[in-house]
Each structure stands twice: as structure tokens, then as C-alpha cells.
Amino acid sequence: MxxxxxxxxxxxxxxxxxxxxxxxxxxxxxxxxxxxxxxxxxxxxxxxxxxxxxxxxxxxxxxxxxxxxxxxxxxxxxxxxxxxxxxxxxxxxxxxxxxxxxxxxxxxxxxxxxxxxxxxxxxxxxxxxxxxxxxxxxxxxxxxLLEFPLTGEWDWKLSTPDGNELKATLIIHQDVEGVSGRLESEQFNMPLRDISFKAGQLKFVTQREENGGTFYSSGKWHGNLLSGQVSSPSIGEGLKLPWEARKR
Structure with missing residues (x-):
């Protein structure tokens, strides 16, 4: 068996x-x-x-x-x-x-x-x-498949350790030169840095200027869904929080 x-x-x-x-x-x-x-x-x-x-x-x-x-x-x-x-x-x-x-x-x-x-x-x-x-x-x-499937606005959410959710809008632009974007909400507006999209894997870095916290995100692309994890020294060594984004 x-x-x-x-x-x-x-x-x-x-x-x-x-x-x-x-x-x-x-x-x-x-x-x-x-x-x-x-x-x-x-x-x-x-x-x-x-x-x-x-x-x-x-x-x-x-x-x-x-x-x-x-x-x-x-x-x-x-x-x-x-x-x-x-x-x-x-x-x-x-x-x-x-x-x-x-x-x-x-x-x-x-x-x-x-x-x-x-x-x-x-x-x-x-x-x-x-x-x-x-x-x-x-x-x-x-x-x-659209030529550049990431382009558009995505409803992004992050699950926090206390059981709550942090929500924002993930805005991505993809063209022949690469990928760019930003993550924005009423509390922050952070550009996506060191962004890459390879083998269906999206990676980017965001940084909150007020406290210098740097966050490293990676996720898999599944059509109208992105899902992955985010890590940061500011949230704990070795701790990874799940996030996902759905295309509008």
C-alpha cells in the first residue's frame, strides 16, 4: 500500500x-x-x-x-x-x-x-x-494568459501572530523591462524594492521609514492569487507570517 x-x-x-x-x-x-x-x-x-x-x-x-x-x-x-x-x-x-x-x-x-x-x-x-x-x-x-499577468491592483492581507489581519492594496506594474509596484494603505505607502518574478515566484522588499523596519516577502503566483510569507528582524528571528493577495 x-x-x-x-x-x-x-x-x-x-x-x-x-x-x-x-x-x-x-x-x-x-x-x-x-x-x-x-x-x-x-x-x-x-x-x-x-x-x-x-x-x-x-x-x-x-x-x-x-x-x-x-x-x-x-x-x-x-x-x-x-x-x-x-x-x-x-x-x-x-x-x-x-x-x-x-x-x-x-x-x-x-x-x-x-x-x-x-x-x-x-x-x-x-x-x-x-x-x-x-x-x-x-x-x-x-x-x-495575459502577457503581463501581475499588472493591476491586488487585495493584500497579512495574518499577524495575535490572530488579526493587516490589509492593504498591492499595486504592481509588469512590462518588458521588469516589475515595479508599491504596497499602500491608510497607514503606509511603501514602494516595492529588489522586486523579482521568476519561475512563478514573486519576491520583494518593503521598508517602513518611521521605524526602519525592513520586510522580506516571497510568494507564489497562482493566476488571480498570490500567496506566501513575510519575514523581518523586527517581527522575530526565524518567524514568518503568511500573506496572500487576490487580484481585483
């Missing part, structure tokens, strides 16, 4: 196999055949979906598809380490899309086939994972 649970957990992890650092993949090849529709351009762009692992942790996956002058579709996804996983194939016939990833991780080979019906902003269907001698099928729905 322990071996079965371990195998299922491993397969579940594989199912969540993608996190994005950046949305434009380069040099990721795929083979596409779609002789009938002539509308391959409809699938071009970045697509994302968020799934929950067996341990309750969320995984946000991103795949990117582009159309070459030759008429071939290219694309790939990234695993949690930020490693590029090229598509084995991309097929589109009419409104039906199928993407296949053939990969090896921790010495174990697996094949994942994502298939569904394409609309303007969604692909809805199922993913079939072949891992060892097992086949897993799950519902799958991907949505078209």
Missing part, C-alpha cells in the same frame, strides 16, 4: 509539472499537423492552469505556443525547476487541440497528453498521464 501511495503521489506531482519564470519560450520545438482548418493562429499564445497536489499545494502551469513561418506549431512547458520541456507534438484539427509531452524525471519516463476543445480564451478537455504501468485521466482546463 505504501508503494501505491508513493506512486500516486509521484504521478500527481508529474501532473503538476509546470511553473513559469517567463512566458516567452525560445527554441522549443514541436511538430504540428492540421491540414484541414487553416486556423492554427488561434492557439498561438500563452496558456495557464492551476491544479492542487495531493498535499494541498497549488501548482500553476504555463505552456506557450507559437506559429512558425513554415506552418509548424512550436511550444513547451517548464517544470518546477524552470527546466524547458519541449512538446513531442502539437496537433490541431478544427477546434480540437492535443499537446503531448514526453519526458523523464528522477529516472522515470512518463508521457502526458493534454487535449480539449479550443474557444477564444479557454481549452477544456482532459489530460492523460502514462506513468510506469499506470494511466491517469483528469479534467483539464487552460485559460489564455
Amino acid at each position: 505504501k508503494r501505491t501511495k508513493s506512486t500516486q503521489k509521484e504521478a500527481a506531482w508529474i501532473f503538476q509539472i509546470a511553473l513559469l519564470l517567463h512566458f516567452c519560450f525560445q527554441g522549443v520545438s514541436a511538430i504540428a499537423e492540421d491540414k484541414g482548418s487553416g486556423r492554427k493562429d488561434r492557439i498561438v499564445g500563452a496558456w495557464t492552469w492551476t491544479s492542487k497536489q495531493s498535499d494541498g499545494e497549488l501548482f500553476t502551469s504555463v505552456m506557450d505556443i507559437s506559429l512558425e513561418e513554415s506552418g509548424s506549431l512550436m511550444g513547451g512547458i517548464r517544470n518546477p525547476k524552470g527546466e524547458r520541456i519541449p512538446f513531442e507534438s502539437v496537433n490541431m484539427k478544427g477546434d480540437q487541440v492535443q499537446v503531448v509531452v514526453d519526458h523523464e524525471i528522477m529516472g522515470q519516463a512518463f508521457k502526458a497528453s493534454y487535449g480539449g476543445k479550443l474557444t477564444k480564451s479557454n481549452i477544456a478537455g482532459e489530460v492523460v498521464i502514462r506513468f510506469q504501468d499506470r494511466i491517469l485521466r483528469r479534467d483539464w482546463k487552460a485559460r489564455r
Whole structure:
């Protein structure tokens, strides 16, 4: 029984196999055949979906598809380490899309086939994972990803040790040059410093000028949700407080 649970957990992890650092993949090849529709351009762009692992942790996956002058579709996804996983194939016939990833991780080979019906902003269907001698099928729905998903206002809140919540507005601007922003409320207005967004991980530093307190925040991006922890010498050595922000 322990071996079965371990195998299922491993397969579940594989199912969540993608996190994005950046949305434009380069040099990721795929083979596409779609002789009938002539509308391959409809699938071009970045697509994302968020799934929950067996341990309750969320995984946000991103795949990117582009159309070459030759008429071939290219694309790939990234695993949690930020490693590029090229598509084995991309097929589109009419409104039906199928993407296949053939990969090896921790010495174990697996094949994942994502298939569904394409609309303007969604692909809805199922993913079939072949891992060892097992086949897993799950519902799958991907949505078209905005070019710069962090841009906008987020309702931010921090859970304090005494059980209360500190609320503010997290304002982020993301463009080709990077990410900037600020955290503001009636009590403070703090610019985000040393801000970075890599592999779906947002990090920034804020500082309250009146007492010099410096706060280090990190969180994972899950579409319209950011969640993570904040630490600071002013709140205690080794103490981390949970925070989250939801996009308006």
C-alpha cells in the first residue's frame, strides 16, 4: 500500500509539472499537423492552469505556443525547476487541440497528453498521464494568459501572530523591462524594492521609514492569487507570517 501511495503521489506531482519564470519560450520545438482548418493562429499564445497536489499545494502551469513561418506549431512547458520541456507534438484539427509531452524525471519516463476543445480564451478537455504501468485521466482546463499577468491592483492581507489581519492594496506594474509596484494603505505607502518574478515566484522588499523596519516577502503566483510569507528582524528571528493577495 505504501508503494501505491508513493506512486500516486509521484504521478500527481508529474501532473503538476509546470511553473513559469517567463512566458516567452525560445527554441522549443514541436511538430504540428492540421491540414484541414487553416486556423492554427488561434492557439498561438500563452496558456495557464492551476491544479492542487495531493498535499494541498497549488501548482500553476504555463505552456506557450507559437506559429512558425513554415506552418509548424512550436511550444513547451517548464517544470518546477524552470527546466524547458519541449512538446513531442502539437496537433490541431478544427477546434480540437492535443499537446503531448514526453519526458523523464528522477529516472522515470512518463508521457502526458493534454487535449480539449479550443474557444477564444479557454481549452477544456482532459489530460492523460502514462506513468510506469499506470494511466491517469483528469479534467483539464487552460485559460489564455495575459502577457503581463501581475499588472493591476491586488487585495493584500497579512495574518499577524495575535490572530488579526493587516490589509492593504498591492499595486504592481509588469512590462518588458521588469516589475515595479508599491504596497499602500491608510497607514503606509511603501514602494516595492529588489522586486523579482521568476519561475512563478514573486519576491520583494518593503521598508517602513518611521521605524526602519525592513520586510522580506516571497510568494507564489497562482493566476488571480498570490500567496506566501513575510519575514523581518523586527517581527522575530526565524518567524514568518503568511500573506496572500487576490487580484481585483
